[in-house]
Amino acid sequence: MTSRRSFARAVTRRAAVVVFSAAFVLSLPGCGEIGNSTAPVRQSAADGSSANSDANPRSDRPATASRDRRPRKNPESVDEEFRARPLKQLSPQQLDEGWVELFDGQTLFGWESANPSVNWRVEDGAIVAEAGGPGLLTTFVACADFELQCDVRLERGGNSGIFLRTPARPRNPSVDCYEWNLCDSHDAFPTASLVGRRAVHGVRIEDDRWHTCRIRFQGPHLKAWIDGRLVTDFREAAQSAGFLRRGFIGLQQNRGRVAFRRIFLKPLGTRPLLPEHGLEGWRIVPGSRSRFSIEDGTLAIDGGPGYLQTKGRWADFALQLEAFVDGARLNSGVFFRALAGTQDAPANGYEVQIHNGFYDGDRSRPVDAGTGAIFRRTVARWVVPDDRQWFHLTLIAVGDRFGVWVEGFPVTMWQDGRPDDPNPRRGRRLQSGHLILQGHDPTTHVRFRRMRIADWSVPESAVGAQRRND
The missing domain is CATH 2.60.120.560 (Exo-inulinase; domain 1)
Incomplete structure (x- = not known):
């Protein structure tokens, strides 16, 4: 979740279904003759297409002329069709x-x-x-x-x-x-x-x-x-x-x-992002109050608000990491395709939420969207991890589609259908951007390790031929 300074800007997203259709025919001999027609299997997601979506990330004023100032938040649960308790199929x-x-x-x-x-x-x-x-x-x-x-x-x-x-x-x-x-x-x-x-x-x-x-x-x-x-x-x-x-x-x-x-x-093809010691390859965003340190390849973030940004940039990628939340219902996040952080705008990017809280003992009703949600856009369909235990997280971002897995279990699938905008808080961003790790507030105590990324971007020379496959 974003810092307290920007929490009031969280926008309502109704639970929605991403519907896709296609009609295709394959002509070569073999198992490739594909059938026609259009009805898809539905995907559960939250709608991120609102015209009021974070147009001014430093203000709680809507982008349009609307004067609706009612509190806004993520939906509390996903469609019943997709509620499922993890079976823990992976060792x-x-x-x-x-x-x-x-x-x-x-x-x-x-x-x-x-x-x-x-x-x-x-x-x-x-x-x-x-x-x-x-x-x-x-x-x-x-x-x-x-x-x-x-x-x-x-x-x-x-x-x-x-x-x-x-x-x-x-x-x-x-x-x-x-x-x-x-x-x-x-x-x-x-x-x-x-x-x-x-x-x-x-x-x-x-x-x-x-x-x-x-x-x-x-x-x-x-x-x-x-x-x-x-x-x-x-x-x-x-x-x-x-x-x-x-x-x-x-x-x-x-x-x-x-x-x-x-x-x-x-x-396949991931490479490590965290050095054994020091902050090589990373930059502390100006104005940060968090304490950042890396020892034996484990990054500690304590206090906040604060933001640690990669010097590298990625557009399409597979990111994998392990995280540890050292406290009850603490808050952090991983921003991606983010603009370079400044003191006034420290984390303008998409955000994978880290928050292991849930309501009334029901892990299908996460607090603040839940670990693995794309914050402000979706809600995790199940809060998989527990506080004070290491957990695995995978994010795949290709084009305008994002998938998130926690402990190997798929919790979020979302397509950004908003108009293009350089700032992911305001609209769809397909261009490369930084990763930013968040220290949410003074209570934050979170650890990251084994963070690695595979660059799945297509070279500019091949973009035209590849676009039809995304």
């Missing part, structure tokens, strides 16, 4: 390694469908579909370099696949996505092939049985395993017209019943 070791859940095992939170005819749903802890295809179920946020793991089960004669770095509406898998096929009966591109790019023969998966698939995609190099056996090893020239740097991950139903479960993701 402590997996959390330390950076894994997050793409599928919470209970709801379709964080997924979208562009073909309403496909009957995607959750049954017995798995995402399943068997009719209405071809069609994709895609992640809410795009990814660049990652490792993906999931279990898949396909009925006899079934046809499915996993789409990588794909747009919402792929049309040609040799150009606008990477389609990793799951179809033993396909003549040209059977199981483990990349449709339109690389045929693999001799790999079969037993019908009506769970198989563990793992895909590692870093830069132009893709490797995939089924049940521990390496089945795909593909490297594309980074300069080729078909090379894509990022995009969504999609599950396909083409023919027959398919089920996916235990769908996990680990961002």
Whole structure:
């Protein structure tokens, strides 16, 4: 949450549903024939499109002529459809390694469908579909370099696949996505092939049985395993017209019943942000009252208000860190795509909230939006961490879409639909900006460690070809 000086400016955001639609057809032979139509799986989020949204971040006066001065705050809870208690599918070791859940095992939170005819749903802890295809179920946020793991089960004669770095509406898998096929009966591109790019023969998966698939995609190099056996090893020239740097991950139903479960993701290519000692690479924002120190790679922030800003800037990225709140219901935050902090405007950026409080023993009703919310824009659907315990947090920001995971559990998925503005408090900012860590007030005692980031921005020379995949 922002400092007390700016708390009165918090704006009301009604709980909303982000709705997306698409219609697409894929023409190459193979599992890539994608169905048509438009109805999506809905996403829970808070609406950030108000015209009054923080137009003057140093004043509580609305941006418009409205004289409505009623108190404003975040919504207190998310839609009932997406309320879910974390199942803790990941081990402590997996959390330390950076894994997050793409599928919470209970709801379709964080997924979208562009073909309403496909009957995607959750049954017995798995995402399943068997009719209405071809069609994709895609992640809410795009990814660049990652490792993906999931279990898949396909009925006899079934046809499915996993789409990588794909747009919402792929049309040609040799150009606008990477389609990793799951179809033993396909003549040209059977199981483990990349449709339109690389045929693999001799790999079969037993019908009506769970198989563990793992895909590692870093830069132009893709490797995939089924049940521990390496089945795909593909490297594309980074300069080729078909090379894509990022995009969504999609599950396909083409023919027959398919089920996916235990769908996990680990961002790759992260680099550390915290030195072992000192504040190299960081800048204390003028006017800060917090005390900042780093010892053995752990950053301590005590007191406040105060702000510590990176010297580096990032636009699209995956950020991972561990945090520790040393007190009951204390407040902090991680700002991103922020303008350089000044004494008068110390933290003009998007903010991932850190506040582990919740109302009446109900973790689905967070205090001050809750840890993992995009403060002023969304509310976390579950307060996962406890005070005085280390917890893991992951933020993926690509384009105007943001996803946040706490202890590997997805708590926020939000798309900024506001008009563009250089200041994220007033509107959508797609350009790079700083990270800023917050000491909220004199009671703040928070620690950060193992903070690391992967730059997923697309080089300027490739922006035009890549834009359709975001």
